[in-house]
Amino acid sequence: xxxxxxxxxxxxxxxxxxxxxxxxxxxxxxxxxxxxxxxxxxxxxxxxxxxxxxxxxxxxxxxxxxxxxxxxxxxxxxxxxxxxxxxxxxxxxxxxxxxxxxxxxxxxxxxxxxxxxxxxxxxxxxxxxxxxxxxxxxxxxxxxxxxxxxxxxxxxxxxxxxxxxxxxxxxxxxxxxxxxxxxxxxxxxxxxxxxxxxxxxxxxxxxxxxxxxxxxxxxxxxxxxxxxxxxxxxxxxxxxxxxxxxxxxxxxxxxxxxxxxxxxxxxxxxxxxxxxxxxxxxxxxxxxxxxxxxxxxxxxxxxxxxxxxxxxxxxxxxxxxxxxxxxxxxxxxxxxxxxxxxxxxxxxxxxxxxxxxxxxxxxxxxxxxxxxxxxxxx
Amino acid sequence: xxxxxxxxxxxxxxxxxxxxxxxxxxxxxxxxxxxxxxxxxxxxxxxxxxxxxxxxxxxxxxxxxxxxxxxxxxxxxxxxxxxxxxxxxxxxxxxxxxxxxxxxxxxxxxxxxxxxxxxxxxxxxxxxxxxxxxxxxxxxxxxxxxxxxxxxxxxxxxxxxxxxxxxxxxxxxxxxxxxxxxxxxxxxxxxxxxxxxxxxxxxxxxxxxxxxxxxxxxxxxxxxxxxxxxxxxxxxxxxxxxxxxxxxxxxxxxxxxxxxxxxxxxxxxxxxxxxxxxxxxxxxxxxxxxxxxxxxxxxxxxxxxxxxxxxxxxxxxxxxxxxxxxxxxxxxxxxxxxxxxxxxxxxxxxxxxxxxxxxxxxxxxxxxxxxxxxxxxxxxxxxxxxxxxxxxxxxxxxxxxxxxxxxxxxxxxxxxxxxxxxxxxxxxxxxxxxxxxxxxxxxxxxxxxxxxxxxxxxxxxxxxxxxxxxxxxxxxxxxxxx
Numbered sequence: 001x002x003x004x005x006x007x008x009x010x011x012x013x014x015x016x017x018x019x020x021x022x023x024x025x026x027x028x029x030x031x032x033x034x035x036x037x038x039x040x041x042x043x044x045x046x047x048x049x050x051x052x053x054x055x056x057x058x059x060x061x062x063x064x065x066x067x068x069x070x071x072x073x074x075x076x077x078x079x080x081x082x083x084x085x086x087x088x089x090x091x092x093x094x095x096x097x098x099x100x101x102x103x104x105x106x107x108x109x110x111x112x113x114x115x116x117x118x119x120x121x122x123x124x125x126x127x128x129x130x131x132x133x134x135x136x137x138x139x140x141x142x143x144x145x146x147x148x149x150x151x152x153x154x155x156x157x158x159x160x161x162x163x164x165x166x167x168x169x170x171x172x173x174x175x176x177x178x179x180x181x182x183x184x185x186x187x188x189x190x191x192x193x194x195x196x197x198x199x200x201x202x203x204x205x206x207x208x209x210x211x212x213x214x215x216x217x218x219x220x221x222x223x224x225x226x227x228x229x230x231x232x233x234x235x236x237x238x239x240x241x242x243x244x245x246x247x248x249x250x251x252x253x254x255x256x257x258x259x260x261x262x263x264x265x266x267x268x269x270x271x272x273x274x275x276x277x278x279x280x281x282x283x284x285x286x287x288x289x290x291x292x293x294x295x296x297x298x299x300x301x302x303x304x305x306x307x308x309x310x311x312x313x314x315x316x317x318x319x320x321x322x323x324x325x326x327x328x329x330x331x332x333x334x335x336x337x338x339x340x341x342x343x344x345x346x347x348x349x350x351x352x353x354x355x356x357x358x359x360x361x362x363x364x365x366x367x368x369x370x371x372x373x374x375x376x377x378x
Numbered sequence: 379x380x381x382x383x384x385x386x387x388x389x390x391x392x393x394x395x396x397x398x399x400x401x402x403x404x405x406x407x408x409x410x411x412x413x414x415x416x417x418x419x420x421x422x423x424x425x426x427x428x429x430x431x432x433x434x435x436x437x438x439x440x441x442x443x444x445x446x447x448x449x450x451x452x453x454x455x456x457x458x459x460x461x462x463x464x465x466x467x468x469x470x471x472x473x474x475x476x477x478x479x480x481x482x483x484x485x486x487x488x489x490x491x492x493x494x495x496x497x498x499x500x501x502x503x504x505x506x507x508x509x510x511x512x513x514x515x516x517x518x519x520x521x522x523x524x525x526x527x528x529x530x531x532x533x534x535x536x537x538x539x540x541x542x543x544x545x546x547x548x549x550x551x552x553x554x555x556x557x558x559x560x561x562x563x564x565x566x567x568x569x570x571x572x573x574x575x576x577x578x579x580x581x582x583x584x585x586x587x588x589x590x591x592x593x594x595x596x597x598x599x600x601x602x603x604x605x606x607x608x609x610x611x612x613x614x615x616x617x618x619x620x621x622x623x624x625x626x627x628x629x630x631x632x633x634x635x636x637x638x639x640x641x642x643x644x645x646x647x648x649x650x651x652x653x654x655x656x657x658x659x660x661x662x663x664x665x666x667x668x669x670x671x672x673x674x675x676x677x678x679x680x681x682x683x684x685x686x687x688x689x690x691x692x693x694x695x696x697x698x699x700x701x702x703x704x705x706x707x708x709x710x711x712x713x714x715x716x717x718x719x720x721x722x723x724x725x726x727x728x729x730x731x732x733x734x735x736x737x738x739x740x741x742x743x744x745x746x747x748x749x750x751x752x753x754x755x756x757x758x759x760x761x762x763x764x765x766x767x768x769x770x771x772x773x774x775x776x777x778x779x780x781x782x783x784x785x786x787x788x789x790x791x792x793x794x795x796x797x798x799x800x801x802x803x804x805x806x807x808x809x810x811x812x813x814x815x816x817x818x819x820x821x822x823x824x825x826x827x828x829x830x831x832x833x834x835x836x837x838x839x840x841x842x843x844x845x846x847x848x849x850x851x852x853x854x855x856x857x858x859x860x
Contacts, residue, residue: 051626052732052762074632117579123572130582131551146824147817152729153761154548154801156537156586157809157816158843159825163550163582171578184632206492212515212603212671233633233681236674294571296493320572339570352577356566361577363831368824 004041006137006145006176012037013174014143019375022170024060024112027084028272034375039111042176045069047151053182054134054151059111059175066110070182078183079129080120081113086265087275111175117167120268121217121229124209124317126183130166135179138165140172141369151179164364172368188234190241191217191260194252195225198312202300202319204251209318211247213240219267220315227263228254270314271323273343288330293322295338306333379426379467379807382841384474385857388431388454395452396432399476402444409433418459418477422524423467423808425778430457430471437482439557439565439595446593447563449476453857455837456561458589460501460532463524465725466806468536468588468842478593480531486510487596495554497598500531504538507599516601519546522802523714531594536804537586544760545636545669546602548802550585557596558584561833569598583828588804589839591832605669608636610706611679612695613686614660618642618755621662622735624689625759628666629732633681638760639665639710642739645717645754645767646709652716655709658693664759665710713756714767720752722772724781728792729801730762741791742766749784763801764792790815805843813845822848 001020003009012020019034039060047056050073057066063081070076084107112118114136119128126132135149148161165172194204201220208215208228217229230240241256248254257263269275273290290313295303297319304312304322307330313323323343326332331350332340340350352358369375388395396410409415410432420427431454436442449456459469459479471477480501488497491514498507504525507518521540522528528538534556539548546552555569569581584591615621625638641649643661650657657663668678679696686694697703709716717723730738739755746753746768757764766788770777789799789809793816799809813822822844829836835856840849 049731049733051630053629054731127547127551128572128574130579131547140824144820144824147821148824150729150798150816151731151796152763152798152801154539154543154729154758154763155798156802156804157798157800158805158813158822159828160537160550160583160586161824161828163579163585164828166582167574167579184630184634186632209494210491210515210603212606214605233674233677235677236670239671239673294574296490296495296571298490298492317572337570339574339576341576350576353570353575354566356560356564357568357575357577357580360566360580360831364578364828367827367831 001035002038002041006042006139009037009042009174009176010139010143010145013139013141013373016373020373022174022374024109024115025062025107027108028112028116028118037174039109039174046177050075050182054179055182056151056177056179057110058177060109063108063110063113074185075182076185077132077180078122078126079132080122080268081108081118081129082120082268082272082274083108083265084269084274087269110178114166114178115169115175118272120271121219121264121316124218124320125214125216130163132181133162133166133178134181136162136165136175137177138173138175141371141373146173149179153181170374171365173374186231186233188237189229189231189260190237191257191263192228192241192245192248192254193224193226193257194248194254196252198315199301199304200251201226201315202297204248205318206297207247207251208244211244213244217264218318219271220312221263221267221270222311222313224257224263227257227260227267229260229264267314267316271316271321273323288325288327289342290344291324291326291332291340292343293324293332293334293338293340294320295322295335296320299335299338302335303338380846381428381472381807382846382853384472388474391452392431395454398448398452399432399434399445402448403434403436403441407435407437407441409435418462418471418479421459421462421464421467421469423465423470423806426467426470426807428471428473430475430477431473433477433479435479435482439559442478442559442593442595443563443565445476445478446559446561450562450835450837453835453837455840457839458531458535458593460529460535461503461527463528463532464536464804464806465727466800466804466808468804468806469532470807472841480529480595483595491516494601495598496601497596498530499596500534500594501529504528504530504533511601515604517604518599518601519543519552520549530597530599534585534594534597535587535589536802539763539802541637541639541758544638544758545634550582552600553581553585553597554600555598556581556584556594558592558594560592561835561838566592588806588843590829590843591838593838606671607675608667608669609675609679609697610665610667610703611682611697612657612693612706613664613666614658614692615662615689616660616692618662618739619736620689621664622739622759624664624686625735626732627685627688628682629760631681631685633668633678635666635668635678635682635760637665637667638758640755640757640759641710641713642755644752645713645756648716648720648754649709649713652719653708653712655705657709660692665706710756717754717767717769721769723767723769724785726764726766726768726785726788727800727803728764728789728797730764730792730795730797732759732762734795734797735759735762738764738791738795742788745784745787745791749780751781751784762797786812807842810843811845813843813848826852
């Protein structure tokens with residue numbers, strides 16, 4: 001089913017007799033069963049006011065179309081949504097072989113991005129997708145059309161269902177329209193690179209993030225080491241790069257990274273579980289599985305030690321996100337309050353953290369989708 | 379303004395309920411003396427008052443849980459309260475409710491500079507969170523004007539913002555986790571590293587739910603390294619429209635100041651008479667603040683000067699010293715006090731898309747003239763959060779009703795142009811009955827389903843946010859279950 005309006009989606013959900021699989025671009029969905037309800041027919045940017053930093057689009061609008069419209073006005077999405085194609089860019093030997101980056105890049109929809117709360121490296125400075133989302137419309141499991149939020153950044157009118165829907169993966173309803181806060185593209189960007197193994201990366205990132213440098217990306221890649229990004233006006237960026245390099249001296253000599261944009265896109269994609277390593281493992285589960293682990297940066301040392309000292313495939317968010325491969329069958333050993341999700345093979349969450357949270361999640365699902373029509377969403 | 383009729387059965391059991399509370403949490407935690415309880419009869423929206431059944435002032439999450447468990451079992455409504463600075467009546471009690479005040483819970487529980495986070499009890503004041511990490515060179519970004527007094531728990535309830543949220547976001551963008559007690563006494567931790575938890579973003583919906591989903595007792599907050607310095611400029615214009623257009627151009631250009639504040643002539647004249655900041659004679663002015671080291675500030679101000687020049691400002695006044703910075707902010711910071719010198723005032727809190735600014739200012743002028751009530755405008759222009767102040771005489775019969783009608787007209791105007799009823803103060807009891815201007819029945823129903831899950835008996839702060847007739851069956855259902 002490929003409805004082309006919100007009211008068509010509402011009619012489908014109202015009359016559905018069995019669970020449906022909701023699908024946007026298919027780049028972030030999980031294996032599911034049931035009839036497929038695609039949002040790809042519901043497209044178009046309905047409002048874009050660059051001077052108010054506001055964009056509204058229908059959920060099935062390709063991410064690439066939105067990024068192109070923003071780029072034409074020298075703006076962007078601050079949360080830097082990861083693209084699958086980017087994982088294979090940047091000099092990977094498989095680039096151009098058996099993947100069609102263009103096709104996959106086209107595939108992501110803005111609704112899928114929001115439903116997954118997909119957020120890239122700039123999250124440490126500008127927040128996640130949910131933080132740029134200021135309003136939305138959705139159809140719940142009973143076929144009711146619901147609006148929440150608006151098109152202004154500050155809004156405390158009623159409950160913030162916008163946040164509840166972001167990252168909900170279609171459990172409560174089918175997104176039909178999203179309103180986003182956009183961000184200006186700053187005139188200058190510099191990335192510093194510091195070669196070091198994963199085990200020594202977090203202290204360097206922490207030193208950078210605890211000073212006045214206004215870092216817009218702090219991650220680690222096996223082939224590059226620590227990467228730190230500074231954005232803003234040219235003089236300011238140059239000044240901050242100089243003083244930050246001096247601050248990093250105890251950790252080694254920092255250099256400038258050329259072709260930095262590709263490296264940041266690759267980091268974002270790897271951290272989403274795509275690309276060399278992650279997808280290879282997914283193809284051959286006998287080799288093991290890749291885990292996405294959220295923790296406090298100060299816990300990374302203990303995390304790596306407790307899991308056999310395997311080198312991560314990537315780290316982002318100053319050490320708050322670790323992409324860790326583990327042997328087949330192994331569950332990650334987690335520090336207190338850390339969260340893990342398996343990225344390769346079947347998408348598997350560890351159980352909800354406690355029975356109360358599980359009860360609240362179930363209660364919300366039961367009220368927004370009492371007949372279980374959206375059960376195929378996850 | 380209407381409130382539900384207090385439950386006579388609860389009023390009749392008052393002594394027994396108080397005795398049970400004392401037995402559960404200790405005598406020093408419970409106030410039932412009518413004179414002492416009067417201190418809790420209202421918040422900063424003092425036009426509406428009602429002494430509560432009793433007041434409980436716990437010091438631990440376990441005590442909060444014990445109080446809620448007991449009230450839940452007895453079907454007694456509970457009104458959570460931080461520091462009582464709500465401007466929307468968010469913590470106004472009813473006669474049959476226990477006020478649960480968090481002011482005694484003000485400890486810092488954990489600070490981790492390496493992880494850029496702090497965990498505090500919910501009664502801690504906003505400014506003292508920054509105070510706790512100031513020496514290490516950090517601060518907590520959301521800065522509501524009441525930050526000296528307001529509590530973090532209340533900030534979470536109302537998703538509070540402030541002048542600097544243009545760059546740093548509001549409470550929800552700086553909140554990583556909470557420990558919260560549900561109405562039935564269950565303790566739950568929401569959020570986690572990066573603010574994320576598996577499953578639905580429950581933390582996201584609790585923030586801004588005006589204390590209706592649970593009582594937050596502890597909060598983990600993102601803290602940031604302090605910038606090297608900050609400097610404001612004052613830009614004066616001969617029309618509000620030009621000032622509004624300049625705001626849009628600054629945002630468009632990609633320099634993101636930490637604050638852009640706007641004042642119109644009535645407000646400028648009032649502050650000039652009151653605090654004498656030495657503002658230019660103009661129709662509208664902007665205060666734009668940027669951050670960084672001195673060379674970084676110079677670079678940003680050069681860009682802003684270039685943009686402003688395109689709008690032929692009457693004056694572009696750049697601060698060159700601490701004292702000049704203070705004087706530029708002086709008028710803005712004393713604006714509410716200055717307007718208070720002109721008479722009583724009602725402060726509105728609507729938001730609008732920045733692009734609608736000229737149109738909205740013109741229409742407010744027309745509405746003001748038609749109503750015969752002066753309106754001054756001072757607001758956070760960068761994010762469209764307006765605070766029109768309507769001047770009136772509270773002692774003149776009929777004036778309050780005229781002010782309320784004009785205020786409602788202005789807020790409906792905000793919604794019509796694509797904005798909303800409240801940007802930072804919350805709905806509370808004040809804007810409850812205007813909710814249908816922004817939301818359909820289905821929109822409100824969806825929000826109330828969330829409350830059904832967290833508080834099935836509708837005992838927590840239940841007569842707020844939703845118009846009484848919209849929430850009636852749920853509130854009465856909770857009561858009839860007794």
